[in-house]
Amino acid sequence: MTLEDLVRLRRARDTMDRDYAKPLDVPALARVAVMSPGHFSRSFRAAFGETPYSYLMTRRIERAKALLRRGDLSVTEVCFAVGCTSLGSFSSRFTELVGESPSSYRARRHDEGAAIPACVAKIFTRPVRNGEAKPADRPVS
Structure with missing residues (x-):
């Protein structure tokens, strides 16, 4: 995973932290990270140890x-x-x-x-x- 990928994943994670009450789904978060939904989900889990949905629900x-x-x-x-x-x-x-x-x-x-x-x-x-x-x-x- 590149540093650029981590920056984009962090941007999506920050979106979840800030906008947790808004309707957020993997395709919307993938757009924030400028990735395909599948690549975003796999990369997010690899970087943060949990799925995007799991992270959002924890918030x-x-x-x-x-x-x-x-x-x-x-x-x-x-x-x-x-x-x-x-x-x-x-x-x-x-x-x-x-x-x-x-x-x-x-x-x-x-x-x-x-x-x-x-x-x-x-x-x-x-x-x-x-x-x-x-x-x-x-x-x-």
């Missing part, structure tokens, strides 16, 4: 966790606010990544992390897939 679930901690939106409102179009798929993915349903996450107290700076909290609250290293095991970069 959406991270944002959903923040909105649910506030407690002023329903789970359905949060689902649509982060760009998901199916409450069932959102709930399933949230439960898979977080280990509890969005409703139970929203219902429990979140005071213990209130004093932690957001930049540190983000590292430890990032959803972790099965088989991934836990935050304490991840190398700091």
